[in-house]
Amino acid sequence: MSLRCETTSARARFLPWAPLLTLAIMVGPVVAGVLGTLAPAFGYMPALGGDGINLNAFATLFDWPGITRASTLSITTGIASNALSLLLVALICAAWSGSRAFRIIERMLSPLLSVPHAAAAFGLAFLIAPSGWIARATSPWLTGWDRPPDLLILQDPYGLSLIAGLVVKEVPFLLLMTLAALSQIRTQQARDTALALGYSPVTAWFKTVFPRVYAQIRLPVFAVLAFSMTVVDVSLILGPTTPTTLSVQILKWMNDPDLSMRFLASAAAVWQLALVAGTLLLWRLGEIVIAALGRRWVASGARGGATRAIRALSLTAALLSASAIVFGILGLLVWSFAGFWSFPDLLPGAFTLKTWMRHAMNLWPIVTETLIIASASTLIALLLTLACLEAEERHGLRPGSRALWLLYVPLIVPQIAFLTGLQTLAIFTGVDANRTAVIAVHIVFVLPYVFLSLADPFRAWDARYGHVARALGAGCDGVLWRVRLPMLLRPILTAAAVGFAVSIGQYLPTLLAGAGRVQTLTTEAVALASGGDRRVISVYALSQTALALLPFAFALFVPAIVWRNRKGLRHA
Amino acid sequence: MPDPGLTLDRVIIQRDGRTLVDISDHVAPGEVLTVMGPSGSGKSTLLSYIIGTLATGFDAAGRVILNGTDITDLAPEQRHVGILFQDELLFPHLSVGENLAFGLRASAKGRAARRAQIDAALEDIGLAGFADRDPETLSGGQKARVALMRMLLSGPKALLLDEPFSRLDTERRDQIRALVFDQARAKGLPVLLVTHDHADADAAGGRVHRLE
Ligand SMILES: Nc1ncnc2c1ncn2[C@@H]1O[C@H](COP(=O)(O)OP(=O)(O)OP(=O)(O)O)[C@@H](O)[C@H]1O
Numbered sequence: 011m012s013l014r015c016e017t018t019s020a021r022a023r024f025l026p027w028a029p030l031l032t033l034a035i036m037v038g039p040v041v042a043g044v045l046g047t048l049a050p051a052f053g054y055m056p057a058l059g060g061d062g063i064n065l066n067a068f069a070t071l072f073d074w075p076g077i078t079r080a081s082t083l084s085i086t087t088g089i090a091s092n093a094l095s096l097l098l099v100a101l102i103c104a105a106w107s108g109s110r111a112f113r114i115i116e117r118m119l120s121p122l123l124s125v126p127h128a129a130a131a132f133g134l135a136f137l138i139a140p141s142g143w144i145a146r147a148t149s150p151w152l153t154g155w156d157r158p159p160d161l162l163i164l165q166d167p168y169g170l171s172l173i174a175g176l177v178v179k180e181v182p183f184l185l186l187m188t189l190a191a192l193s194q195i196r197t198q199q200a201r202d203t204a205l206a207l208g209y210s211p212v213t214a215w216f217k218t219v220f221p222r223v224y225a226q227i228r229l230p231v232f233a234v235l236a237f238s239m240t241v242v243d244v245s246l247i248l249g250p251t252t253p254t255t256l257s258v259q260i261l262k263w264m265n266d267p268d269l270s271m272r273f274l275a276s277a278a279a280v281w282q283l284a285l286v287a288g289t290l291l292l293w294r295l296g297e298i299v300i301a302a303l304g305r306r307w308v309a310s311g312a313r314g315g316a317t318r319a320i321r322a323l324s325l326t327a328a329l330l331s332a333s334a335i336v337f338g339i340l341g342l343l344v345w346s347f348a349g350f351w352s353f354p355d356l357l358p359g360a361f362t363l364k365t366w367m368r369h370a371m372n373l374w375p376i377v378t379e380t381l382i383i384a385s386a387s388t389l390i391a392l393l394l395t396l397a398c399l400e401a402e403e404r405h406g407l408r409p410g411s412r413a414l415w416l417l418y419v420p421l422i423v424p425q426i427a428f429l430t431g432l433q434t435l436a437i438f439t440g441v442d443a444n445r446t447a448v449i450a451v452h453i454v455f456v457l458p459y460v461f462l463s464l465a466d467p468f469r470a471w472d473a474r475y476g477h478v479a480r481a482l483g484a485g486c487d488g489v490l491w492r493v494r495l496p497m498l499l500r501p502i503l504t505a506a507a508v509g510f511a512v513s514i515g516q517y518l519p520t521l522l523a524g525a526g527r528v529q530t531l532t533t534e535a536v537a538l539a540s541g542g543d544r545r546v547i548s549v550y551a552l553s554q555t556a557l558a559l560l561p562f563a564f565a566l567f568v569p570a571i572v573w574r575n576r577k578g579l580r581h582a
Numbered sequence: 583m584p585d586p587g588l589t590l591d592r593v594i595i596q597r598d599g600r601t602l603v604d605i606s607d608h609v610a611p612g613e614v615l616t617v618m619g620p621s622g623s624g625k626s627t628l629l630s631y632i633i634g635t636l637a638t639g640f641d642a643a644g645r646v647i648l649n650g651t652d653i654t655d656l657a658p659e660q661r662h663v664g665i666l667f668q669d670e671l672l673f674p675h676l677s678v679g680e681n682l683a684f685g686l687r688a689s690a691k692g693r694a695a696r697r698a699q700i701d702a703a704l705e706d707i708g709l710a711g712f713a714d715r716d717p718e719t720l721s722g723g724q725k726a727r728v729a730l731m732r733m734l735l736s737g738p739k740a741l742l743l744d745e746p747f748s749r750l751d752t753e754r755r756d757q758i759r760a761l762v763f764d765q766a767r768a769k770g771l772p773v774l775l776v777t778h779d780h781a782d783a784d785a786a787g788g789r790v791h792r793l794e
């Protein structure tokens with residue numbers, strides 16, 4: 011307010027509305043979608059003759075023989091993968107933060123994060139399958155197999171491979187969030203004090219740092235929990251098949267040509283939403299119990315030990331988790347160029363371009379579509395984010411900690427719960443499922459990530475540069491365009507890269523908002539999963555990964571080139 | 583005819599009901615008024631009120647009058663009040679020459695003419711040929727001179743200095759201080775100097791206002 015910006019141009023008058031508009035664009039579809047799911051779940055869908063309120067759909071749902079298993083699976087995969095990921099992240103930070111190994115881990119984060127879920131899941135599948143790389147590497151000398159064994163490793167009924175697939179992707183995400191939290195609260199002193207009091211490093215970290223860090227990463231943890239309970243694409247690749255997880259089953263009912271199945275699908279989506287809410291509550295209870303136990307542990311004064319064992323264990327687990335992605339991608343690469351490849355040979359007998367050549371023509375329009383959708387949704391999300399942050403600067407419209415929750419709404423409300431409703435609404439209001447609809451829905455998911463990744467660097471910018479610029483005669487827009495944005499080029503490009511990767515990875519939103527007619531690399535790759543042609547799958551999954559990685563390379567090299575003669579921005 | 587110079591007319595700045603700054607004074611052209619006070623007493627806050635960038639959360643009253651014009655309600659960029667901070671705050675994405683060009687008012691027209699003016703300015707501060715340098719590669723004293731010249735090129739009608747000499751070593755400090763005061767005197771600018779250093783106050787030679 012005090013900065014007195016010009017307020018007469020149309021753009022300047024729009025600015026104070028930016029936060030509200032952004033909120034509407036981001037949360038509006040979620041609310042509409044949930045309503046669109048609730049109504050048919052309780053029997054209300056006039057277009058299909060449902061104009062009363064009843065519980066018939068729920069009755070059908072609970073008569074479905076798979077309901078108990080599917081529900082249990084949802085809860086167990088969610089809690090197990092979330093707890094494992096969190097534990098691993100906490101152990102790595104406790105045992106290694108501040109060390110050189112830790113800096114290496116930090117540097118590997120962005121590329122690991124940007125690998126789309128589907129590609130990582132395919133990579134893992136090709137590693138652990140009975141005829142996968144691990145079996146090949148150990149056969150026959152260790153296992154005695156000279157044919158792929160008849161084992162149900164992939165898509166096991168307990169969802170173990172699904173949990174593994176989720177953990178490898180969630181660890182980098184939670185680690186990134188933890189690092190951001192660690193940089194905000196000064197932790198070194200607390201830990202050093204504990205060390206001086208005779209605590210072992212790991213115990214010192216858990217007792218002095220973890221509680222404060224956890225308070226900061228609670229929302230991302232909730233988001234991860236909700237995501238892993240309801241994920242569809244990873245589940246289609248790694249999850250059990252009879253029955254499938256609940257979300258996959260909902261998708262099947264949604265795609266049923268018999269439109270009346272939508273009552274059942276909607277009821278199941280509401281049930282899924284309730285399961286997530288219940289599990290979040292359960293998790294919250296767990297937090298309270300662990301906090302109480304933790305207080306007693308702190309009060310006990312136990313100094314801890316076993317530092318080396320925990321260091322070794324956590325590093326091994328972290329390496330394992332990272333290599334699952336790295337070797338998975340490598341495996342995709344080999345498969346995509348593989349000629350004839352018999353078991354148990356470690357490598358194919360011949361390498362060939364045949365698969366790539368055969369699919370190049372089909373791939374091209376899909377790559378274009380993927381790029382258009384990702385670019386459009388990222389650009390819009392970036393503009394809205396910048397408008398919000400600038401409005402915060404000029405008009406003091408700073409979101410409180412409560413408003414931060416709103417950013418997480420699209421990440422915590424399960425996709426399946428509101429996208430089904432959105433599709434139902436779209437069908438019966440006659441809105442076309444097309445590229446524009448897909449972009450609009452992608453923005454819902456891209457926005458929170460772009461905002462979260464840009465907000466801190468934008469706010470951390472030294473405002474005195476702005477004061478100097480204004481004293482030198484620049485207006486508010488001049489400060490923004492000529493000083494602030496150029497100085498923030500690197501974080502802006504990084505945020506764009508994050509948004510881009512998020513958009514590329516979207517499966518369910520693309521499928522449902524596009525009614526199956528908008529084809530991106532992700533929808534195509536996942537659609538190929540059931541066919542099981544590893545060479546073709548690899549081509550699609552690799553293209554998907556390349557597209558998601560490219561902007562990160564861009565965000566790294568463009569500022570390095572543009573600002574090559576500007577030492578002051580080298581590390582910004 | 584109103585008094586030329588910078589007038590602070592009962593400027594009172596409060597935060598949470600506590601008065602930080604209470605000042606009424608007049609600084610004549612070429613005069614230096616030194617403001618001293620302990621850390622956190624509100625010295626920087628006063629300067630940000632004068633240039634128009636006071637953060638929200640402060641309650642401020644009083645008028646700032648520059649050469650007879652009330653500038654209290656003007657946007658910062660329309661006040662023509664130059665400021666130097668302790669850090670030089672050269673824009674890191676611009677070259678030394680571009681930093682100066684940022685300061686030079688757009689009323690100076692024509693690429694060649696602007697370029698010539700900037701080269702002359704660099705020569706004035708003993709940095710001829712530095713136009714294309716990365717500001718980050720300059721020494722502390724060189725940066726301070728560029729920051730000063732950037733501000734002077736914007737044609738200020740008053741100078742505010744927020745401990746601009748405290749980061750320089752003793753020898754540089756005397757040099758830059760002399761340069762700043764000479765320029766201000768030569769251009770007849772009223773100067774408000776915030777400092778912790780009694781040597782600064784002595785060198786300025788003007789009156790001293792203390793904040794509690
Ligand atoms: N943006 C802000 N928000 C809240 N409080 C602030 C803000 N800026 C300054 N303050 C507070 O206002 C008071 C005056 O600050 P100011 O920076 O003016 O002090 P100062 O006299 O310049 O101190 P120093 O000599 O350390 O630079 C301090 O108590 C400071 O904490």
Ligand SMILES: [Mg+2]
Binds near residue numbers: 625626627744
């Ligand atoms: Mg100060």
